[in-house]
Amino acid sequence: MLETTAQRERVLKLLEEEGGVTEESVRRVAREANVPEAEVWGAGLFYTLINNPGDRVRVCDGLSCQMAGADALTERLESQGKTCERVSCLGQCDLAPATLDEQMKLVTYEGRPTGVTPDDPELPMNLGGEMDRSYAGLARAREMGAEAVIDELEASGLQGRGGAGFPAHFKWRSLRSQAETERYIVCNADEGEPGTFKDREVLLRQPHLMLEGLAIAAWTVEAKDIYIYIRGEFGNERRNLDRAMEEAREQLSCFNWHVVDGHGAYICGEETALLESLEGKRGMPRLKPPFPTEQGFRGKPTLMQNVETLACIPAILSRGGAWFKGLGRNEPGTKLYCISGHVKTPGVYELPLGVTLDELVEAAGGYEGTPMAFSPGGASSGFLPMDQRELPLDFKSLAGAGSMLGSAGVVVLNDTVDMAVASAWQLVFFERESCGQCAPCRIGTRYLRRQLDRYVQIGDPASLAQADDVGWEMEEGSICGLGMVAAKPLEAARKYFPEAFETRNSNGSSKRG
Amino acid sequence: MSEARQLPEDELFEVEINGRTCEAREGETVFEVAARQGVEIPVLCHDTRLEPAGACRVCLVEVEGQRRLQPGCAWKVSAGMKITTESDRIEKHRRVLYGLYLADHKLDDAGLPVETANANQLRMLAEKTPPLQLEAVEAPRRGRPEDENPYIKFDPELCILCARCTRYCDEIEAVNAITLAWRGSETTISTAGERGLLDTSCELCGGCIDTCPTGALIEKKAPQILPAHAEKVRSTCNFCGVGCQLDLHVVDGKVAKVTSPPVGETVNDGNLCVKGRFAYDFVHHEDRLTEPLIRREDGELHPASWEEAIEVAAKGLLGVKERHGSDAMGFVSSSRCTVEENYLMQKLSRTAFRTNNIHQCAAT
Numbered sequence: 001m002l003e004t005t006a007q008r009e010r011v012l013k014l015l016e017e018e019g020g021v022t023e024e025s026v027r028r029v030a031r032e033a034n035v036p037e038a039e040v041w042g043a044g045l046f047y048t049l050i051n052n053p054g055d056r057v058r059v060c061d062g063l064s065c066q067m068a069g070a071d072a073l074t075e076r077l078e079s080q081g082k083t084c085e086r087v088s089c090l091g092q093c094d095l096a097p098a099t100l101d102e103q104m105k106l107v108t109y110e111g112r113p114t115g116v117t118p119d120d121p122e123l124p125m126n127l128g129g130e131m132d133r134s135y136a137g138l139a140r141a142r143e144m145g146a147e148a149v150i151d152e153l154e155a156s157g158l159q160g161r162g163g164a165g166f167p168a169h170f171k172w173r174s175l176r177s178q179a180e181t182e183r184y185i186v187c188n189a190d191e192g193e194p195g196t197f198k199d200r201e202v203l204l205r206q207p208h209l210m211l212e213g214l215a216i217a218a219w220t221v222e223a224k225d226i227y228i229y230i231r232g233e234f235g236n237e238r239r240n241l242d243r244a245m246e247e248a249r250e251q252l253s254c255f256n257w258h259v260v261d262g263h264g265a266y267i268c269g270e271e272t273a274l275l276e277s278l279e280g281k282r283g284m285p286r287l288k289p290p291f292p293t294e295q296g297f298r299g300k301p302t303l304m305q306n307v308e309t310l311a312c313i314p315a316i317l318s319r320g321g322a323w324f325k326g327l328g329r330n331e332p333g334t335k336l337y338c339i340s341g342h343v344k345t346p347g348v349y350e351l352p353l354g355v356t357l358d359e360l361v362e363a364a365g366g367y368e369g370t371p372m373a374f375s376p377g378g379a380s381s382g383f384l385p386m387d388q389r390e391l392p393l394d395f396k397s398l399a400g401a402g403s404m405l406g407s408a409g410v411v412v413l414n415d416t417v418d419m420a421v422a423s424a425w426q427l428v429f430f431e432r433e434s435c436g437q438c439a440p441c442r443i444g445t446r447y448l449r450r451q452l453d454r455y456v457q458i459g460d461p462a463s464l465a466q467a468d469d470v471g472w473e474m475e476e477g478s479i480c481g482l483g484m485v486a487a488k489p490l491e492a493a494r495k496y497f498p499e500a501f502e503t504r505n506s507n508g509s510s511k512r513g
Numbered sequence: 514m515s516e517a518r519q520l521p522e523d524e525l526f527e528v529e530i531n532g533r534t535c536e537a538r539e540g541e542t543v544f545e546v547a548a549r550q551g552v553e554i555p556v557l558c559h560d561t562r563l564e565p566a567g568a569c570r571v572c573l574v575e576v577e578g579q580r581r582l583q584p585g586c587a588w589k590v591s592a593g594m595k596i597t598t599e600s601d602r603i604e605k606h607r608r609v610l611y612g613l614y615l616a617d618h619k620l621d622d623a624g625l626p627v628e629t630a631n632a633n634q635l636r637m638l639a640e641k642t643p644p645l646q647l648e649a650v651e652a653p654r655r656g657r658p659e660d661e662n663p664y665i666k667f668d669p670e671l672c673i674l675c676a677r678c679t680r681y682c683d684e685i686e687a688v689n690a691i692t693l694a695w696r697g698s699e700t701t702i703s704t705a706g707e708r709g710l711l712d713t714s715c716e717l718c719g720g721c722i723d724t725c726p727t728g729a730l731i732e733k734k735a736p737q738i739l740p741a742h743a744e745k746v747r748s749t750c751n752f753c754g755v756g757c758q759l760d761l762h763v764v765d766g767k768v769a770k771v772t773s774p775p776v777g778e779t780v781n782d783g784n785l786c787v788k789g790r791f792a793y794d795f796v797h798h799e800d801r802l803t804e805p806l807i808r809r810e811d812g813e814l815h816p817a818s819w820e821e822a823i824e825v826a827a828k829g830l831l832g833v834k835e836r837h838g839s840d841a842m843g844f845v846s847s848s849r850c851t852v853e854e855n856y857l858m859q860k861l862s863r864t865a866f867r868t869n870n871i872h873q874c875a876a877t
Contacts, residue, residue: 023706030705036714037705042679042692045703051695265696282693287567287587436674436693436700438570443613446650446698466612466647473609476582476602477570 007033011280012263015044020053035280046282046435048087048264049232055102057082062089062194063375063411064340066425068096068110088266088429089194089379090233093340093411094347104235115347115364116201123350124315124324124334125308127205135208135251137314138215144317146176146220153313155321157332161198162188162269162306163377163406163481165395171303174293175221178301183223186297186304187214188274189230189237192266193378194429195409198336199307201348203230203237206311207244211252213310216317218255221303225256229274232262266433270480271304273435284437285480308336329354331394341375341411342368354392360410369414373497377406379426380485382492383419403492404485419493419500424452426489434482441483444474448490459504464494526592531599543574543585543596554598555607555638557726558675559586561776562783563684569675571638573606574598582606604642611638612645617652617698618727619670627671629728630739630770635673652698660709664717664733664791669701671729678702678721678730685784690715702729719790723773723783732791735762735770743769752788753848753875754855757781759789768793830866839868848875 011033018025021044029044030037044050059065059074074084077099092098094115095108119129126132141149154169175183187210191199202210214226230238241259245252260278262268268277272286275297296302312333316324325332335353337360340346344365351360357374361367373383376393381403384391391397398405413422431445447470455463471487478484494501528537530552537546542565547554558569567584574585577595585598597603614635619627624646626636656669679691679702690713694703704713711717722730731737743764750757758779762770771793776783795801805822806814817825833842844862846855855873862871 023708026705036689038689038692038703038713039683041703041705042694045694046696282696287565287584431697434697436695436697437568437676439613439617439673440570440610442674442698442700443617443650443652446652447613447616447647450650451648466645469605469609469645470613470647473606473613476606477573477610479567479570 008035008280009278011035011040011043012047012050012277013261015040015050016053016261016263020050021045033280039281043280043282046265046284047232047262047277050263052085055083057084057102057107058087058090058100058104059084060088060090060092060096060098061086061425061428062093062096063379063413063422063425064093064195064346065089065097066422067341067413067417070097073097073099073109087264088433089192089196091191091197091200091231093195093197093338093409096340096346100233104233106236113345113365115345115349116205117348117350117363124319124327125202125206125209125311125336125350127201127336127348127350131208132206132314133208133247135212135215135248135314137317138212138219138251140317141216141219146222149216149220149317150176152317152321156312156316156324157321157328158309158312158316158324159331159333159395160306161308161312161335161407162271163193163380163404165405168305168309171293171305172217172221174291175223175301175303178294180301181222182298182300183221184297184300184302185214185218185221185223185226186271186274186278186292186302187226187228187307187310188269188271188304189228189234189241189307190262190269190274191231191234191307191407192269193380193407193409194426195340195375195378195411196338196407197340198338198348198408200234200237201336202307202311203234204240207241208248209311209314210307211244211248213305213313215252215255216313217303217305217310223255223303225258227278227297228257228259229268229278230259230261232264265435266429267435267480267482270482273480274304275302282435284435285482287479328352329394330392331396335393335408337393338407338409339364339412340409342371342414343412344368354394354397356392357389357410357412360393361412367412367414369416371412372415372417373413373419373422373493375409375411375413375489377404378409379429379489380404380481381406382485382488383413383422383496384492385496403488419497420452420456423490423493424449424456427452427486430482430486434486438477438479438483440474440477441479441486444470444478444483445486448487452490455501461501461503464490464501467491467494528590528593529595531597537590539591541590543576543583543588543590544572546590547585547596547598552598554585555641556586557634557638557673558677560677560681560724563677563680563724566676566680569673570610571607573603575600575603607638607642609645611635611642612647614673615639615644616647616650618673619668626727628738629671629731630735630737631722631725631728631731633671633728634726650698654699654701655695655703655707656701657704657707657709662710662715662717662733664787665710665715665719665722666731666733667702668729668731671727672702673727673729674700674702675726677724677726681720681724682715686716686718686720688714688716688718691721717787717791718785719787720784722790723785732770734791736764739769740764747774750785750789751849752786752792754851755780756851757785757789759785761793768796834866839866840870842866842868843870843872844868846871846873848873 014029026040030040101107116127158168159165265283267273268283273283277283292302327334331353349363395405427449431449434441434445436442451463474487475484556572565587567587572585573582575597576583626633654669746761748759760772761768773785807817846858859871
């Protein structure tokens with residue numbers, strides 16, 4: 001049984017090695033892995049990097065890259081005879097507009113300064129400091145004992161940094177309480193929320209903190225195998241991770257480490273879709289319950305944590321949960337805020353959880369132009385108007401405002417942006433990345449994108465007459481978080497910027513788009 | 514579910530559905546308990562033979578204490594659970610969800626999902642709860658128009674992606690010929706290499722047609738719309754000894770289509786094989802033998818009575834035995850025979866002709 005499962009888990013990697021999905025490659029992989037041909041075909045076509053590999057320039061069409069002129073860049077590249085494909089956010093929003101070249105290597109064009117919080121040893125992750133290779137937290141964990149580790153985690157109040165903000169210690173405790181002893185640790189490094197590039201920075205600057213966090217987790221919940229599912233487009237990050245694992249071979253040696261590449265599907269950042277993908281299947285989210293802590297990878301109890309969550313753990317153990325908690329404002333700890341769009345020095349800044357937009361932008365060198373709106377936590381968080389700039393950027397406050405902190409991928413939009421067009425950019429993303437499993441999301445994302453396109457083209461608000469009802473159903477009826485939030489950008493833009501959705505003449509808006 | 518039924522009495526507990534208290538057992542789903550109470554929860558992607566998928570979202574209900582609506586087909590009941598299956602919220606959910614489905618579906622002049630010979634459950638739902646009117650989304654779903662298999666047709670414009678067909682092919686038949694492929698609004702039902710079904714592992718059992726709720730998968734050779742006076746006649750398949758029950762759809766005295774009786778009613782539990790479902794042409798075929806024939810001295814076959822025919826056959830067989838001995842003979846029985854017929858055949862072989870050379874074509 002296990003052997004069959006393990007064979008299936010190889011399918012996506014084998015397809016990638018074959019150079020993508022063709023009738024012949026599918027036949028060979030099916031034979032090699034002993035998985036039915038149709039399933040190999042169906043799984044492979046789900047993933048952009050397997051379905052559509054090949055030599056071409058991949059131009060990011062995330063919000064920040066769009067605002068930085070990704071359309072014009074595409075035209076320019078095409079006029080130079082290059083073949084281009086527009087792809088979902090590449091997580092390089094600070095370097096916008098970003099592309100991957102024919103060899104999947106990152107190429108950027110603007111050359112403007114980007115930033116990161118300067119070296120400060122008082123920061124748990126301290127991205128600007130020396131790479132922390134001490135593994136002191138792991139040593140401390142071994143001294144303390146598993147229960148004390150979880151108590152410390154509870155005292156720290158650490159909330160999952162992947163987007164949901166769920167207290168981490170609940171999951172750890174749940175894992176330890178499972179009767180099943182075959183348990184897994186999975187690190188979600190499939191960062192893909194438009195506007196977000198914080199895990200990227202952890203992987204590049206402090207990979208050992210994440211590895212240490214994983215080792216502590218595995219030791220605490222008594223798991224042997226650790227899986228790191230890393231975004232397929234993260235070439236540099238993957239190389240850096242491999243290097244770090246080599247450096248720390250001794251410290252990491254008590255566990256079995258598995259690094260698995262993603263294959264180009266945003267939805268695999270959703271934890272159960274990620275598990276499906278790890279198992280070599282289409283990345284379609286599962287119904288919950290059961291939750292991964294009960295039945296996760298291979299149906300066994302699985303602890304899944306985001307890169308940043310894990311990177312907080314060494315400092316929590318070395319310096320204490322209370323210390324970590326005290327670093328935040330209304331909510332515990334520091335947070336890696338990504339900021340891009342119309343600011344002077346976009347980047348990742350480690351600040352107390354609950355800073356305001358103005359404080360964050362101050363760290364990023366100030367606004368560029370006259371700010372009009374901001375998206376506080378990735379595409380999924382919609383937009384907020386500048387009169388909410390005083391709102392603490394934390395999980396509770398933003399949820400209270402009908403938005404969310406999510407992955408803290410903050411994007412600032414100034415008054416040169418047409419909010420209808422900006423919403424359309426976000427809707428393109430959700431339509432493209434919907435897994436297609438449930439109707440509210442599969443049909444809803446397409447419906448909204450088409451109706452908004454229609455409005456932008458002809459300027460008739462009647463195109464959007466049913467958008468509220470459709471958005472409502474997407475939130476109520478979708479299986480997973482993607483469908484639930486996919487209407488948010490349009491909903492919020494219409495709520496806060498109604499003037500951008502009034503009747504327009506055929507010349508459209510004077511603003512960019 | 515069958516396991517749940519075997520639990521002792523003390524595993525029974527009470528739940529409340531629409532304010533009415535009813536009994537339930539550990540392991541049962543909201544849908545199962547509701548069905549027993551006569552409370553109808555609409556479903557599209559649910560087939561009791563399959564693991565619940567919760568994918569069509571039609572069966573969403575309110576469960577007290579749950580912020581989100583939950584799929585009745587998959588949600589397990591627990592003691593004291595309070596479930597609501599009809600409310601303004603659920604009504605609105607259905608109205609908009611059906612609207613979305615219709616925006617992605619082939620519609621007739623009345624704006625309703627196209628009716629097929631295998632009905633269209635989406636149409637029935639839309640007739641009951643008027644859907645929100647939405648502009649069509651024109652999803653780029655691919656079919657396999659080149660598929661030359663003789664029996665099964667797929668119309669992507671009638672497909673709602675409930676995946677009952679692919680799950681059936683996997684979970685029940687373990688054939689895995691069809692799969693969901695691509696992603697998002699491009700998602701469709703595909704085969705490896707988009708090959709015709711004849712070039713896949715497909716056994717053409719047609720179970721995918723049977724489970725399809727909207728008629729997106731349909732028999733190629735049956736009438737696309739069954740006339741109103743079509744009659745359903747229950748019969749037993751005579752292709753093998755299993756005894757699968759068939760429903761013959763008879764139009765003007767002729768079999769126009771064969772389906773399985775509903776799941777749970779007969780030994781075949783809703784399933785059929787390629788022969789039972791599709792190989793009914795012989796019934797009305799002009800070459801079919803309908804009376805005994807004897808080859809006379811002119812070398813031609815001539816109609817005869819049963820008595821005459823049996824006598825000729827018996828004489829011929831006895832002649833072989835006399836001339837060459839018993840073991841010069843061999844008897845082969847057909848897998849289309851019943852157990853009783855097979856028994857009689859070996860009796861004939863061993864007792865009447867004194868040879869153990871008896872075989873049955875399904876035995877190897």
